[in-house]
Amino acid sequence: MIQRVALWIALTAAGLGLGGGSAWWAIRGPGPGQSLALGPWRADLLVGSRQAGLYTRARVAMSGLLGLGRAETLYFVARSDDRGRPLDGACAYRIEGPAPAARWWSLTVYDADHFLIDHPTRRFSINSAQAGAAGDLAVTLAAEARAEPWLPVPRNAPFELTLRLYNPATELAARPEALIAPRIRAEEGCR
Amino acid sequence: MRSWALRIAYVLALAAATHWLALWLLPQVIMHQLIERLGQEIGLNRPARPPLPDHTSRRVVMPSPDLLYVICAFDLAKGPLTVEAVPQSEAARLPYWSVAFYADNSDNFFVLNDREAGARPIRLMLTDGPVAAPEGARAVVSPTRRGVVLFRVLVADGENREAAEAARRGMSCRPA
Structure with a gap:
């Protein structure tokens, strides 16, 4: 009798663990519902939408709460460089791309917990108002100060990037896959 | 043999139910916590105007360092809420502002921006x-x-910070 009870307790624990673990994996990793990939950039096109499914809502709650719908803002997140290697402050990176077709864009560095990084310069982002005359996106990411434009990243720690496109052009909001996403190239000598 | 099939089916069914329930509950729990915290710190149906986000801003994930926010947790149990944005003379120079409403499951059910x-x-x-x-x-x-x-x-480049602050003072929520 005790053996049977122990078996059912173990089976219940296995079911709960499997369900909870798979839900966690789906939220934290590249699970279902993440609908667009452009190189290292990922965008969930149903952020904030009533059409969002279970996975999108859960992922947004964890890493993008209170996001806006795609007609208002497109969010692209990158956690790796163009070669698929995780972004890490031990390396320096060059980000380059044409001006996105949006009323305003910004590129922000976040730590692995999705919060702004603690850096004495208090530089957390670069936006279209700070870009060059052509409005192109061009910035160097490094833990140490570099020639402008430069954004600091956490020293020897993983980080992620969010590209926000506020009021994207109608064509881009309808077809976000048409975006020419910025390249993320690690500099030579990166460990 | 049959009893093992039954046990495996039990584990898989329980796993599927747990998986679904965890995903369904998560946004509601996180929104509930946010609303409760804002309610305790500021009060429900009242606006909070936090400083421009920096590394100490840890109430909501992924704060934008380019935006000044006004946040208001609402509870309509006692009646409607009036939400106002009063464009001031400085507001004309603002590059962008918007107001968005979120349900308790995180859905963004309404948004209005300065152009509209x-x-x-x-x-x-x-x-x-x-x-x-x-x-x-x-x-x-x-x-x-x-x-x-x-x-x-939007505080695009620091130069419009004053105009943004002034415009933000005209953005509010209160019981109707």
């Missing part, structure tokens, strides 16, 4: 059921009794 609002002051009445809005106001029905109102005001 034009130069006029905006007055929205948030309700949990159809009502006739007073003159000059626009009614918006919330799918849930509780939720969050979030204003965003």
Whole structure:
């Protein structure tokens, strides 16, 4: 009798663990519902939408709460460089791309917990108002100060990037896959 | 053999139910925590105007360092909420602002930006059921009794910080 009870307790624990673990994996990793990939950039096109499914809502709650719908803002997140290697402050990176077709864009560095990084310069982002005359996106990411434009990243720690496109052009909001996403190239000598 | 098939089916069914329940509950729990925390710190149906986000801003993930926010946790149990943005003279120089309403499961069910609002002051009445809005106001029905109102005001380059702060002072929420 005790053996049977122990078996059912173990089976219940296995079911709960499997369900909870798979839900966690789906939220934290590249699970279902993440609908667009452009190189290292990922965008969930149903952020904030009533059409969002279970996975999108859960992922947004964890890493993008209170996001806006795609007609208002497109969010692209990158956690790796163009070669698929995780972004890490031990390396320096060059980000380059044409001006996105949006009323305003910004590129922000976040730590692995999705919060702004603690850096004495208090530089957390670069936006279209700070870009060059052509409005192109061009910035160097490094833990140490570099020639402008430069954004600091956490020293020897993983980080992620969010590209926000506020009021994207109608064509881009309808077809976000048409975006020419910025390249993320690690500099030579990166460990 | 049959009993093992039954046990495996039990584990898989329980796993599927747990998986679904965890995903369904997560946004509601996180929104509930946010609303409760804002309610305790600021009060429900009242606006909070936090400073420009930096590394100490840890209430909501992924804060934008380019935006000044006005956040308001609402509860419509005692009646509608009036949400106002009063464009001031400085507001004309603002590159962007918007107001967004979120249900208690995180759905963004309404958004209005400066282009859509034009130069006029905006007055929205948030309700949990159809009502006739007073003159000059626009009614918006919330799918849930509780939720969050979030204003965003862009501080593009530091030069418009003063105008953004001034515009933010005119953005508010209060019981109707």
